[in-house]
Amino acid sequence: MLTGAFALHALTRAERARLRRHLAACRACAQEVGEFAETAARLGVAAALPAPPELRRQVLARIATAPRSSAAARPAAPPRPGRRTSVRVNLAARVHPPRGCDLG
Numbered sequence: 001m002l003t004g005a006f007a008l009h010a011l012t013r014a015e016r017a018r019l020r021r022h023l024a025a026c027r028a029c030a031q032e033v034g035e036f037a038e039t040a041a042r043l044g045v046a047a048a049l050p051a052p053p054e055l056r057r058q059v060l061a062r063i064a065t066a067p068r069s070s071a072a073a074r075p076a077a078p079p080r081p082g083r084r085t086s087v088r089v090n091l092a093a094r095v096h097p098p099r100g101c102d103l104g
Contacts (some may be wrong), residue, residue, distance in 0.1 A: 001101070003029055007036035028100030 005011050006019050023030045051059075 003032045004036045007033050026101050028098040032098045
């Protein structure tokens with residue numbers, strides 16, 4: 001299902017419309033969307049709070065002394081031309097429907 005991507009506003013217009021129709025009839029998925037949206041809101045609030053200065057100093061000190069893996073030393077591959085971020089989000093969000101959903 002795309003409930004997580006829907007809660008994060010990461011769907012195409014067509015996907016949103018299709019899922020809205022489904023949510024109107026599926027209580028389990030509607031509840032899941034609500035839970036995802038609530039979690040995203042909480043994460044947003046948590047990310048907005050600055051880290052205490054001492055914690056920031058400790059983390060940066062540990063990063064400076066941490067060994068680098070060979071994967072970290074290689075530059076990341078650029079995204080392929082013509083690919084949209086929402087495609088990756090959609091693929092990552094496709095999980096089994098929640099219990100009670102008739103799409104399972």
